[in-house]
Amino acid sequence: CLATLIIMLVGDTYTLINYVSFINYLCYGVTIIGLIALRWKKPKIFRPIKVNLLIPTTYLAFWAFLLIFSLYSEPIVCGVGLIIILTGVPVFFLGVYWRNKPKCVNRLIESMTCWGQKLCFVVYPQCGSAEEE
DSSP states (O other), rough: OOHHHHHHHHHHHHHHHHHHHHHHHHHHHHHHHHHHHHHOOOOTTTTOOOOTTHHHHHHHHHHHHHHHHHHHHOOHHHHHHHHHHHHHHHHHIIIIOSSSSHHHHHHHHHHHHHHHHHHHOOOOOOOOOTTOO
16 A cells, blocks of 8 residues: 555556556466366365366466566566565564464554544444454
């Protein structure tokens, strides 16, 4: 969020759209790769919708072409898009991966979550940890 706000203040809207579109296409491709990997590694699990693997494989081929073309034609935009994605890595390690956090860190994360939910008018559960109830 902070990186996007800085980019919005510094750059123009067209550049921001290019960053976000590269990030979106990158995430779509990773999702399709995950779908193919799960179909190959766990073919017996329940799936509400099951399509022929030719469809995601074809999509993945076109995706790879477009991504490689984007990396070749606009490497700076793609690099900034990757940096924007990587700004989430510390947040992941702080909020999800680190299991034995001190209570003050848990309270800070919970407070920031409730504040963000109120700011964005999101339906949120009760502010307060489940452990207190």
